[in-house]
Amino acid sequence: MLKKIYCVFDYKCNNNCLHCAVDSEKNCGKIITNQNIDKFIDSLKNEGDFELEISGGEPTCKKEFLYYIERIVQKYPNTRYIVLSNGRNFSNKWLAEKLAELNPLSVLIPIHADTAELHDRISQSPGSFEETLQGIENLYDCDVQVGLKTVINKINYKRMPHLIEMVIRRFPNCPGITINGLDVQGKALKNDKIICINIRETIPYIEAAIDVAKKNGLYITLYSIPPCMVKEKYRKYIGRKHKSNIFTKTPTTDMLKVTLMYGTVDKCKGCVYYKTCTGTWYSYFDYYGTDELKPIRQNND
Ligand code: SF4
Incomplete structure (x- = not known):
C-alpha cells in the first residue's frame, strides 16, 4: 500500500483564496525554520518507500524551495514527489526549468475559473490568473506533468463548462482535470456567504462540464461529489476510494496517520x-447536513 507523506515548507502564500481550507493567513504565525526542514529531510531515511507531497501555503514562496527539493532528490533518489502549487511563480521560466531538472512526478495546480476577473476574485490577487496560466504553460514546455484541478463554489459553478473549454483551448496537451467539492473549513467557512453552495445546485453545470470534456477527449474526474447526486451516466467520472496510507510529517510535527476528513455517513448504509x-467533506455535512444524499439501492436509480 502506498505511503504518502505530506510536507509543508512554509505557510506563506502569494494568493489569498476565499475558499482556502488551510487558511494560510492564520497559519502564517506558525514558524517552520530551515533547521526544522533539515531535520525533517534527514528523518525521512527511516520511512522506507514513500511518496512525498510538498505543499504549503505556497511552497515556491519559500526562498530555499529549489535547494530543499534538490536535497530530497539527492538523498532519496528513488522518491517520487508531487508539488501542490498555485502555479504563479512558474511564470518565471527559469524556475520551471530548474524544477523540471529535478524531475517531479507532477505539479498539481488549481484554476478557479475561465476568466481573469473571476479567478482573481476568488484568489483575491490581481494578476494571478495570467501568472497561473503562464506558469502551467512554462511547466508543460519543460515536459513537467501538470495536473489541473478546480474547487467548485458559489462564484464559479456556472462557469464549469466554460472552464473546461478554456483548458482544452489553451492546453491541448493537458492530460486531465479534476472538479472537487468544497471543504467548508478555514477561510471557506469564514467566507461562507460568498463561497458556499449546496452541491445539488452545482450538478447541472458539473454534468455539462463532463459533456464538454468527453466530447474533446479530456480526462475528467470528480472528487468529493457523491455519486447519488449525479445522473447514472455520469457516475463513472467520480473518483473512488484509494488504497493508500496517508501520513503527515511536517517539519514541525511527528509522523501522524491522517484521519480522512471526507467520507460517507450513516445514511449511506445500504447504498x-x-x-x-x-x-x-465531513465539514460540508456539518454545514449543510445530509438531506441531499439519496442512497442508491440499484444502479438504475
Ligand atoms: S448515498 Fe452515500 S454511499 Fe451512496 S452515493 Fe451517496 S454519498 Fe455515496
Whole structure:
C-alpha cells in the first residue's frame, strides 16, 4: 500500500483564496525554520518507500524551495514527489526549468475559473490568473506533468463548462482535470456567504462540464461529489476510494496517520456505492447536513 507523506515548507502564500481550507493567513504565525526542514529531510531515511507531497501555503514562496527539493532528490533518489502549487511563480521560466531538472512526478495546480476577473476574485490577487496560466504553460514546455484541478463554489459553478473549454483551448496537451467539492473549513467557512453552495445546485453545470470534456477527449474526474447526486451516466467520472496510507510529517510535527476528513455517513448504509464511495467533506455535512444524499439501492436509480 502506498505511503504518502505530506510536507509543508512554509505557510506563506502569494494568493489569498476565499475558499482556502488551510487558511494560510492564520497559519502564517506558525514558524517552520530551515533547521526544522533539515531535520525533517534527514528523518525521512527511516520511512522506507514513500511518496512525498510538498505543499504549503505556497511552497515556491519559500526562498530555499529549489535547494530543499534538490536535497530530497539527492538523498532519496528513488522518491517520487508531487508539488501542490498555485502555479504563479512558474511564470518565471527559469524556475520551471530548474524544477523540471529535478524531475517531479507532477505539479498539481488549481484554476478557479475561465476568466481573469473571476479567478482573481476568488484568489483575491490581481494578476494571478495570467501568472497561473503562464506558469502551467512554462511547466508543460519543460515536459513537467501538470495536473489541473478546480474547487467548485458559489462564484464559479456556472462557469464549469466554460472552464473546461478554456483548458482544452489553451492546453491541448493537458492530460486531465479534476472538479472537487468544497471543504467548508478555514477561510471557506469564514467566507461562507460568498463561497458556499449546496452541491445539488452545482450538478447541472458539473454534468455539462463532463459533456464538454468527453466530447474533446479530456480526462475528467470528480472528487468529493457523491455519486447519488449525479445522473447514472455520469457516475463513472467520480473518483473512488484509494488504497493508500496517508501520513503527515511536517517539519514541525511527528509522523501522524491522517484521519480522512471526507467520507460517507450513516445514511449511506445500504447504498450500492457504500464500499467505494468517497462521499464528500465531513465539514460540508456539518454545514449543510445530509438531506441531499439519496442512497442508491440499484444502479438504475
Ligand atoms: S448515498 Fe452515500 S454511499 Fe451512496 S452515493 Fe451517496 S454519498 Fe455515496
